[in-house]
Amino acid sequence: MKTPWTLALAIALIATPVVAKAPKAASSTHPAPAFTLPGLKGDVSLESLGKAVLVDFWASWCGPCRQSFPWMNDLQKRYGDKGLAIVAVNLDKDREFANAFLSEVPASFTVVFDPAGTTAERYKVKAMPTTVLVSADGHVLVTHTGFDARHAPEFEAQIAEALPR
Numbered sequence: 001m002k003t004p005w006t007l008a009l010a011i012a013l014i015a016t017p018v019v020a021k022a023p024k025a026a027s028s029t030h031p032a033p034a035f036t037l038p039g040l041k042g043d044v045s046l047e048s049l050g051k052a053v054l055v056d057f058w059a060s061w062c063g064p065c066r067q068s069f070p071w072m073n074d075l076q077k078r079y080g081d082k083g084l085a086i087v088a089v090n091l092d093k094d095r096e097f098a099n100a101f102l103s104e105v106p107a108s109f110t111v112v113f114d115p116a117g118t119t120a121e122r123y124k125v126k127a128m129p130t131t132v133l134v135s136a137d138g139h140v141l142v143t144h145t146g147f148d149a150r151h152a153p154e155f156e157a158q159i160a161e162a163l164p165r
Helices: 004-015 063-082 095-104 118-122 149-162
Strands: 024-027 036-039 042-045 052-058 084-090 110-113 130-134 140-145
Touching: 052 063, 052 149, 063 084, 063 095, 063 149, 095 110, 130 149, 140 149
Parallel strands: 052 084, 084 110
Antiparallel strands: 024 140, 036 042, 036 110, 052 130, 130 140
C-alpha cells in the first residue's frame, strides 16, 4: 500500500514539466585571483588588461568549448572596443592538443596556457567550460559552468552590464 506522501510525490514528478536547465551561474563580488600565464603572443596577466574580462577555462576534448569559441569570437568583435577583454585559459597538459583545437576552431581573443591547472584550481573550476566574468576593478561578478547557446543571451546581458559606462 502506498502512503499519501509517496502518491503525492509520484503525481508531482509526473506533472512537473521537463525544461532545459540553464548553465549554472553563481554571483559574487570577491577579488578575482591574479594570474600571469604564457600566451600565443607572450605572457598575459589579468591585471594588465584593465577592462572587464571574460576568463574562459577550456580544454581540447571539451565539446561545449567548440560551441562557445564562435560565440566568444562574436563577443570580442562586438564588445572589444567597448571595454571587454576575453582570455581563454587552456588546461590541456599537452599543448599540441590545444594547437590542434585552435586550428579547427580559431580564437580572435587572447589564449593562454595553464597545463598544470593552478589557475583553474584558484578559480575553483569543476567543469569545462567554466567562464568567469571579472569587473574592470578586478572582482568576480559571475561564474558560468557549461555552455548552452540557448542561454547565451542571458550571459551576454550580464557581460554588457559589466562594461564600463
